Amino acid sequence: MPTRPRVASRDRDLPGSFDPQVVAAIDARLVGVAREHGVHVPWAVESGSRAWGFPSPDSDYDCRFVYVRPVADYLDPWPPRDVVETPLDAVLDVNGWDLLKVVRLAVGGNATPGEWLRSPLVYAGEPQFRDELLDLVDAAADRQAVRRHYLHVGRDQWQRSGAAHGAQVALKRVFYGLRPAAALHWLTLHDGTTPPMNLTQLLDEAPPPADVRDDVEALVAAKAVTRELGTGTVPPALRAWVDAQLSDAADADVSPDGTAVAQRRAEAAARFRGLVARWAPEA
Secondary structure, eight states, X not given: OOSSOEEOOOOOBOOTTSOHHHHHHHHHHHHHHHHHHTOEEEXXXXXXXXXXXXXXXXXXXXXXXXXXXXXXHHHOSSOOOSEEEOOOOSSEEEEEEEHHHHHHHHHTTOSHHHHHHTOSOEEEEOHHHHHHHHHHHHXXXXXXXXXXXXXXXXHHHHHHHTGGGTOOEEHHHHHHHHHHHHHHHHHHXXXXXXXOSSHHHHXXXXXXXXXXXXXXXXXXXXXXXXXXXXXXXXXXXXXXXXXXXXXXHHHTOOOOOHHHHHHHHHHHHHHHHHHHHHHOOOO
């Protein structure tokens, strides 16, 4: 058990393209969070377009972290807020969630906790914590609810982009509908509940038709070298494939089983108590 509030040992996995000064600033913020709030931060990752695999030259840094409070805080009838935010600026967006919030969201079908745990870009992390929490998510999350999460996010972003109508669109926005569609395709082909966060890995593990893959790679390459991707029409094969993933997911959408929900909550509660016992700092 940690004996004091702290950030995880530096188990980094970051590319050389990351600005060292920015990484140092993120480190400082994480240390400040641990000290100011009296928490342990066992997992901190990149969770924006850089981790999704389609950054622009001017993409900001979106650090997300999971923190664990002292045991007494989880027994308090008036617990502290379950989100910690640091000041937002043009370069840094650093905020995190309490372990309790992460568990509740995961059991409810929110895919974000699983994505954070599978981020390929790690600022600081305890692999054992990551593995234990990922086991909880896999055991307690409902696949159908996760599919619904990606369906709602993907359909909303795809409609907002205008790509579904074949119109001239801001091509940057296309990615925010494309990645959930790729996650839905992954869930169709795999048994798990936590698709990879990175778009390239998603397409590697759940390949689309070759012409769709070529269209995606062309868009990713263009976004990587320009601050403004501009407007254009989405290639027909890519548009049809995304439309099909969203349509198939909508057709397969069903309500969750109440009994199964209760079982998943009980499983998550037991695993949550174990995580708190092992990872909470002393008050």
